[in-house]
Amino acid sequence: MTKEIRLNTFALAAPSHLSMGLWRHPRDRSLQYNQLSYWTDLARISEQGKFDAVFLADGISLYDVYKGSPDTAIRHAVQFPRLDPILLVSAMAHVTKHVGFGITSSVSYEPPYLFARRMSTLDHVTDGRVGWNIVTSFGDSGTKALNGQAARAHDDRYDVADEYMSLVYQYWEGSWEDDAVLRDKEQGIFADPARIHTVNHEGEFFRSEGIHICEPSPQRTPLLFQAGTSARGKAFAARHAECVSISAPSKKVVKDAVDDLRQRAVQAGRPADSIKVFLSLTAIPAATDTLAQAKFRDYLQYASTEGAAALFSRWAGIDLSKYSLDDPIEYVESNHMQSVINNYTRADPDRVWTFREILERVAIGGGSASLLVGSPATIADQMQAWVDETGIDGFNLGYAVAHESFQDFVDLVVPELQRRGVYKRDYAPGTLREKLYGEGLARLPASHPAAQARHGHQPAVSALPVA
Amino acid sequence: MTKEIRLNTFALAAPSHLSMGLWRHPRDRSLQYNQLSYWTDLARISEQGKFDAVFLADGISLYDVYKGSPDTAIRHAVQFPRLDPILLVSAMAHVTKHVGFGITSSVSYEPPYLFARRMSTLDHVTDGRVGWNIVTSFGDSGTKALNGQAARAHDDRYDVADEYMSLVYQYWEGSWEDDAVLRDKEQGIFADPARIHTVNHEGEFFRSEGIHICEPSPQRTPLLFQAGTSARGKAFAARHAECVSISAPSKKVVKDAVDDLRQRAVQAGRPADSIKVFLSLTAIPAATDTLAQAKFRDYLQYASTEGAAALFSRWAGIDLSKYSLDDPIEYVESNHMQSVINNYTRADPDRVWTFREILERVAIGGGSASLLVGSPATIADQMQAWVDETGIDGFNLGYAVAHESFQDFVDLVVPELQRRGVYKRDYAPGTLREKLYGEGLARLPASHPAAQARHGHQPAVSALPVA
Numbered sequence: 001m002t003k004e005i006r007l008n009t010f011a012l013a014a015p016s017h018l019s020m021g022l023w024r025h026p027r028d029r030s031l032q033y034n035q036l037s038y039w040t041d042l043a044r045i046s047e048q049g050k051f052d053a054v055f056l057a058d059g060i061s062l063y064d065v066y067k068g069s070p071d072t073a074i075r076h077a078v079q080f081p082r083l084d085p086i087l088l089v090s091a092m093a094h095v096t097k098h099v100g101f102g103i104t105s106s107v108s109y110e111p112p113y114l115f116a117r118r119m120s121t122l123d124h125v126t127d128g129r130v131g132w133n134i135v136t137s138f139g140d141s142g143t144k145a146l147n148g149q150a151a152r153a154h155d156d157r158y159d160v161a162d163e164y165m166s167l168v169y170q171y172w173e174g175s176w177e178d179d180a181v182l183r184d185k186e187q188g189i190f191a192d193p194a195r196i197h198t199v200n201h202e203g204e205f206f207r208s209e210g211i212h213i214c215e216p217s218p219q220r221t222p223l224l225f226q227a228g229t230s231a232r233g234k235a236f237a238a239r240h241a242e243c244v245s246i247s248a249p250s251k252k253v254v255k256d257a258v259d260d261l262r263q264r265a266v267q268a269g270r271p272a273d274s275i276k277v278f279l280s281l282t283a284i285p286a287a288t289d290t291l292a293q294a295k296f297r298d299y300l301q302y303a304s305t306e307g308a309a310a311l312f313s314r315w316a317g318i319d320l321s322k323y324s325l326d327d328p329i330e331y332v333e334s335n336h337m338q339s340v341i342n343n344y345t346r347a348d349p350d351r352v353w354t355f356r357e358i359l360e361r362v363a364i365g366g367g368s369a370s371l372l373v374g375s376p377a378t379i380a381d382q383m384q385a386w387v388d389e390t391g392i393d394g395f396n397l398g399y400a401v402a403h404e405s406f407q408d409f410v411d412l413v414v415p416e417l418q419r420r421g422v423y424k425r426d427y428a429p430g431t432l433r434e435k436l437y438g439e440g441l442a443r444l445p446a447s448h449p450a451a452q453a454r455h456g457h458q459p460a461v462s463a464l465p466v467a
Numbered sequence: 468m469t470k471e472i473r474l475n476t477f478a479l480a481a482p483s484h485l486s487m488g489l490w491r492h493p494r495d496r497s498l499q500y501n502q503l504s505y506w507t508d509l510a511r512i513s514e515q516g517k518f519d520a521v522f523l524a525d526g527i528s529l530y531d532v533y534k535g536s537p538d539t540a541i542r543h544a545v546q547f548p549r550l551d552p553i554l555l556v557s558a559m560a561h562v563t564k565h566v567g568f569g570i571t572s573s574v575s576y577e578p579p580y581l582f583a584r585r586m587s588t589l590d591h592v593t594d595g596r597v598g599w600n601i602v603t604s605f606g607d608s609g610t611k612a613l614n615g616q617a618a619r620a621h622d623d624r625y626d627v628a629d630e631y632m633s634l635v636y637q638y639w640e641g642s643w644e645d646d647a648v649l650r651d652k653e654q655g656i657f658a659d660p661a662r663i664h665t666v667n668h669e670g671e672f673f674r675s676e677g678i679h680i681c682e683p684s685p686q687r688t689p690l691l692f693q694a695g696t697s698a699r700g701k702a703f704a705a706r707h708a709e710c711v712s713i714s715a716p717s718k719k720v721v722k723d724a725v726d727d728l729r730q731r732a733v734q735a736g737r738p739a740d741s742i743k744v745f746l747s748l749t750a751i752p753a754a755t756d757t758l759a760q761a762k763f764r765d766y767l768q769y770a771s772t773e774g775a776a777a778l779f780s781r782w783a784g785i786d787l788s789k790y791s792l793d794d795p796i797e798y799v800e801s802n803h804m805q806s807v808i809n810n811y812t813r814a815d816p817d818r819v820w821t822f823r824e825i826l827e828r829v830a831i832g833g834g835s836a837s838l839l840v841g842s843p844a845t846i847a848d849q850m851q852a853w854v855d856e857t858g859i860d861g862f863n864l865g866y867a868v869a870h871e872s873f874q875d876f877v878d879l880v881v882p883e884l885q886r887r888g889v890y891k892r893d894y895a896p897g898t899l900r901e902k903l904y905g906e907g908l909a910r911l912p913a914s915h916p917a918a919q920a921r922h923g924h925q926p927a928v929s930a931l932p933v934a
Binding site: 026 | 482488490491493501503506507527529536537541542543547548549551555556557558559560578580587588589592593608609613615616656658659668669673674676677678679681
């Protein structure tokens with residue numbers, strides 16, 4: 001029996017996300033990305049499909065590795081231009097009641113105190129429907145725009161991230177006790193200052209002294225998403241993340257990653273199932289397999305190989321314009337690229353790929369192997385197989401054509417999954433965290449490191465050492 | 468003939484703004500400040516009243532001067548806790564079509580590149596309805612929370628602000644030419660990289676290198692609000708501001724400030740009427756003067772002198788708990804306080820004030836002399852007198868009881884002003900800037916310093932020197 005499948009909408013506040021060139025499709029709405037109705041419609045469709053969250057990727061770096069400039073990305077709208085997704089949340093929350101919002105924000109960019117306030121603000125006004133996708137930023141163009149400097153080295157970024165987490169946990173979990181807020185009109189007491197505590201943090205990367213300027217929100221700490229793939233990134237995820245996003249084109253690679261992550265969570269003193277894993281998925285469903293293939297072929301006419309090259313060059317850290325697209329990729333030396341390329345080579349060790357073959361797969365859905373094309377039954381079969389064989393909990397559903405891909409999925413695939421008993425017919429009550437972990441669990445459990453920031457926290461004698 | 472009167476809603480994302488203790492009033496909704504419907508209702512009421520903008524104050528410092536701690540502010544909810552107002556805008560924009568949003572953000576807190584992106588995002592999704600209230604931050608508690616350090620000296624803050632403006636103008640006005648965006652589905656060209664320019668800024672306080680990550684929004688630079696009162700602050704306002712907020716309890720003080728500001732604008736090479744001046748106003752209207760006075764007396768029962776002392780102590784920079792409230796204030800020495808106190812003493816040079824008398828006026832409406840209580844005709848008479856005798860353009864309308872004060876004003880005073888022909892019956896078309904300055908004027912004029920950041924800008928030979 002397949003476990004219950006969870007779904008998030010996966011998007012970016014730009015005219016493209018993972019499918020390059022599709023903004024030219026006659027039915028595509030991507031060019032409306034800078035209109036509010038584009039986002040409120042997406043939120044409504046997501047809630048119609050009973051998705052857990054609208055997950056919005058973000059970053060301020062440009063795709064400027066290909067040909068050594070951002071020109072291709074500018075011309076082909078490769079994740080460019082990009083709005084700030086956090087500002088779209090309140091409108092999307094206003095038109096929905098249940099769906100959550102996973103907002104990407106980099107620990108390299110946002111001052112922790114201001115960011116803690118932002119997340120608390122959103123957690124209040126959405127009634128506890130907010131998640132945070134924690135990223136460390138790897139693009140030089142982003143940090144140069146921010147402060148004129150190049151990005152930090154990789155492992156150093158995770159040291160910054162660990163300290164950042166420690167600091168925002170203190171504001172979210174430690175500054176206000178649960179009974180600090182009285183809101184007592186008779187006595188004229190809004191809150192009891194004796195139960196509000198000053199955070200004093202003097203670390204390697206951050207200094208901060210103050211009380212949290214927001215009263216406790218429903219979840220206090222937002223639901224924590226992460227997507228680390230390096231060893232250091234996985235260690236970070238095992239310690240902090242509640243939801244982890246992965247993208248890989250083979251069940252073997254995914255299963256290994258899921259097993260590794262759950263094992264690391266246990267080593268960090270957390271239950272193995274305290275982390276939900278979501279795989280990137282792009283689905284192109286239609287009433288029958290034949291119609292779905294026809295739809296896919298129609299989409300493919302608009303796919304941009306040039307755009308895919310700009311996307312992939314930055315992911316791989318190598319300028320593809322310097323290679324012949326038909327060369328076998330085994331001849332290319334790049335440690336950075338290997339981790340991306342490995343997603344392909346490990347799936348089928350005997351096959352030799354060319355860049356052109358990879359780019360064809362990247363152009364729609366960003367190169368995830370979980371590009372599913374078919375009837376609702378075909379897609380549901382494959383989704384169940386992914387869940388059964390790899391141990392993932394669900395999918396971050398990307399789009400080929402906005403918002404058609406989402407609407408098709410909601411209209412066609414969701415009912416099929418519900419018929420099979422592997423997808424909820426109604427939202428669970430409560431906050432985003434409760435929808436994933438159960439009623440009454442609006443706040444992080446005692447096994448999570450954030451709990452150590454709580455006022456009066458006593459470290460358990462029997463606690464496992466935390467990495 | 469009175470000129471057309473402009474109005475903004477004046478609020479703070481907290482359980483109180485300028486009227487202390489009123490959150491305890493049975494009809495007051497302030498405690499709902501952390502619910503989204505509180506803000507969407509406020510936006511709807513503001514648009515019903517054809518106000519130009521919902522102006523949201525902000526800051527992250529606490530009112531911790533009184534008794535040397537934030538305890539009184541915490542207990543009495545003195546502008547505390549405080550949500551991030553920028554996150555409320557998209558929901559308010561979704562439920563309205565015309566009203567603008569004036570968002571306060573400090574140049575001491577937000578990295579310029581990220582902030583430029585935030586404002587561009589909002590200007591896009593609101594169709595050009597966004598304004599920015601530029602503040603430099605004076606509270607040590609805010610900067611300590613941000614980076615563990617005390618606030619900068621006053622004049623130094625304005626040097627930072629000038630450089631910050633220069634940098635964000637480059638992103639908003641200079642990075643993309645007007646014809647850079649093609650959105651050409653046939654040719655497959657989203658934008659022309661040759662018409663997008665890299666900003667290279669290396670200044671005293673900021674370094675930044677990049678292209679603006681947002682395509683040009685309807686206004687490019689948001690409508691610029693400011694509220695400088697010092698000589699350095701006024702020079703800054705004269706150079707940059709389009710709307711200036713002032714708060715003072717006498718027509719003489721206000722008229723002098725307005726005249727001085729317009730003169731400074733001319734000296735900075737801008738037309739005298741290129742700056743609109745808004746005076747803080749709290750109005751308590753009812754069908755008759757008698758009923759209005761009864762409503763005022765009812766409100767006064769809930770006013771908090773202790774809360775007002777916390778508010779005023781920080782404004783004046785002096786701990787009022789160290790003085791007897793009935794001492795005449797001429798005996799107190801404090802340069803910082805003088806500018807606040809002067810608002811009272813200059814209004815009536817022969818009168819000697821006590822702190823208690825001042826606090827009674829501060830408790831409702833924050834101590835603005837333009838606290839108007841009466842019938843619609845009484846209030847309209849006084850508003851017209853303020854405009855006629857001082858040269859202001861309108862009012863930032865605060866509240867005593869949320870949202871009753873706004874709804875009363877919209878239901879009672881707005882129709883009276885309309886009958887007198889001094890208030891619009893319909894919104895003008897276009898962006899926020901066009902609503903204030905006229906159709907076709909969505910962007911800053913050539914006389915504004917932002918225009919110097921435009922690509923291909925040629926300084927006019929005849930231009931006046933800019934301070």
